Amino acid sequence: xxxxxxxxxxxxxxxxxxxxxxxxxxxxxxxxxxxxxxxxxxxxxxxxxxxxxxxxxxxxxxxxxxxxxxxxxxxxxxxxxxxxxxxxxxxxxxxxxxxxxxxxxxxxxxxxxxxxxxxxxxxxxxxxxxxxxxxxxxxxxxxxxxxxxxxxxxxxxxxxxxxxxxxxxxxxxxxxxxxxx
DNA sequence: TACTCGATCGGA
DNA sequence: CCGATCGAGTAA
Numbered sequence: 001x002x003x004x005x006x007x008x009x010x011x012x013x014x015x016x017x018x019x020x021x022x023x024x025x026x027x028x029x030x031x032x033x034x035x036x037x038x039x040x041x042x043x044x045x046x047x048x049x050x051x052x053x054x055x056x057x058x059x060x061x062x063x064x065x066x067x068x069x070x071x072x073x074x075x076x077x078x079x080x081x082x083x084x085x086x087x088x089x090x091x092x093x094x095x096x097x098x099x100x101x102x103x104x105x106x107x108x109x110x111x112x113x114x115x116x117x118x119x120x121x122x123x124x125x126x127x128x129x130x131x132x133x134x135x136x137x138x139x140x141x142x143x144x145x146x147x148x149x150x151x152x153x154x155x156x157x158x159x160x161x162x163x164x165x166x167x168x169x170x171x172x173x174x175x176x177x178x179x180x181x
Numbered sequence: 182t183a184c185t186c187g188a189t190c191g192g193a
Numbered sequence: 194c195c196g197a198t199c200g201a202g203t204a205a
Contacts, residue, residue, distance in 0.1 A: 080198030
């Protein structure tokens, strides 16, 4: 079933990031083709006090969508090359989001968007059928098979770099094919 | 305006 | 290890 707007309005971004593991990212290519991939890696970014969060310097043109009510996509360009996909969480005016770092057939945040054909055009769109990109719960239960680690690539974030806000599903049944496309 | 560095990745 | 390549922050 489709994850509702209310699901993403939850203010506990860290808990939501863990809960998203095992859910399905669904991309409607518009020609009757649906791509469905299990989410296997996420990271939480929570508020202006989180020194790793893009909102740590306040609202900017790039991050303004993080201040909206949860349930919309935050897509941004990283290192001038890769589009990174986040789902905004929580209440209006509190900036928080979850980075989708990996799906079952594409490990790495840049590969997720490349695989599903996601770019800046999804910025600010709601995670609904109409937008062509949404999240479904297929009833998968992780049953504690989850690695919890600090977030990747944020060494500049001081004490916040130590927060255990990265979640990885480790399930022997999941085959990760590192397709280079 | 001129730097510097970043929620990355693929190739040498 | 290094380069690609662009937007945000900082200093001036």
